Amino acid sequence: MARRTRGVTLAEERAHPRRTRRGIAVLTVLALGAAGVAGYVGVQRLVHAVSGEQCRVTAAGSEYRWAPDQASNAAAITAISVKRGLPARAASIAIATAMQESKVRNVRFGDRDSLGLFQQRPSQGWGTAQQILDPEYSTNTFYDALEKVDGYADMDIAEAAQAVQRSAAGSAYAQHEGQARATASVLSGQTHAGVGCALRDPSSPGSPQDVVALLEKDFGLEGTVSGDSVVVTPESTDLAWAVASWAVARATDTGAMQVQVDLRRWTRSMEDSAFTWSTVRLGPTEDAPDPNQVRISLARPS
Template sequence: MPRTASTTRRSRFLRVVAAFAVLVALAGYLAVQYLSGYKGAPRCTVGSSDGGEGRTYELSPEQAANAATISAVGMTRGLPERAVTIALATAMQESALRNIDHGDRDSLGLFQQRPSQGWGTTEQIMDPVYSSGEFYEHLAEVPGYSRLPLTVAAQRVQKSGFPQAYAKHEPDATLLSAALTGRAPASLTCSLSTGKGAEAAAPGDAAEVRADLVRAFGKGVLPSAKSAGAASASTVSVPVRSEDEATSGRGWEFAHWAVARAGTLRIEEVSYDGRIWTSDTGWRTERGKSAADAVRMRLAQ
């Protein structure tokens, strides 16, 4: 039946009404999200520490936390930044920096290591500290690995069917390793606030933070209980000894680790060497407010 002018007008009117209803619903949704404190999906960004327009790399808090563990294990073993870059690029390709419990055949974890190939038990490989240590142990056995192309060094460890795939991750891995090893100050930040729900209000556990620090960086990272005095329930302080070589870099290594682990460990504030990080503001300068002798973490209460 041919359309009349009346039916055409009615159809147009209904479309306008439907579009208006969609706009009203969208406006209502945004208003609710704003009033509830919504700030978008949690994310971490690594880039230039001077606020320039250089390269940036975005990753989830889960990926950042795993990357921080990979870096901490490498640096604790006294390996160069190049080793960390190789490890990060490998994990980016193998698992997208996620500690996954599946893969090709019996491959598992960050580096897709296989229990059947002697990498360890399933439980061990699913431990990021263990799996990172195993990767570095094999990498250290590669003669001149730090001078080899990244794809060659990674392949000597992984024996992948697609060795050239590691190459595309080298720029991002280089950027991330510069931050996590402390060479690029205040270059890693995470935005974690998602609202005012019960999860956001969960308190941090200082004992858990200290235990994770020791697992990643070794027992010497924190002072002994006797010399540290009474432990605080709301803050964790990691000393940065003045006699350490490259003191500032070591401090930023701890500071960036804390930011990367802030979501899982409920760390609200990290301060070091005149800079303070929070999820809402990122890194900001406050000279005189934070010293260079320790990295301080304030936990959610």
């Protein structure tokens, strides 16, 4: 089940069943067998139907895969670090922590009374259960605690995470460092055009007003509704890419169909093209947009 806040469906809060390797293998063989009949595009769609919706993050030559709900939560975690003016290292620490504690899922269960992305406990003063299950609230409380750790930005990720969490298995955070750092680099705008998501169309159109509210909540930025789109022009190119990457990673929640920044564009689909950003070709009479302008469209492009 999913819950809705301000009209935006937030990431799932229950455990995800795992497909068996045998089942995936059988369906993959069927996909390959269909190649001669359906062609390449048809096979792409069948393979994605087998593997399901997914997001991919690419930075410094390495690629990592996320389920859409995990990517959405990682985007919120990173956006809040940007909003607070924290170094990208803070987002890396937070994502690695959430990977270990909850697999970056906003779960309603855990050890004793642990809840949410960081498995925070109401009985230990992290907030009420309702508060902890708000990803923005739980992320802010994590950063509040992290900022009290002297020299955290110079620590190993596992050491900094453990200083906040005080886990019985503190060294386990280290195994997530590569994926956490790459994801934080892309979602903070340090790496451009590094995230793509293959997603089915939403069951109902997203709301531009809801995207504006979520943009304000995560980044503290003001977006403008323009028809079926939200337009925002951050003050720097990196921040523009942070917002654009956030919009792709949170598309599973918001229903975003297309995201454009400068002359690069992501378009929602279940094909491999959804893992990349295309280049927009201007007509002879068209003017180039502001390079820092981000347009998030909630309607299928014609």
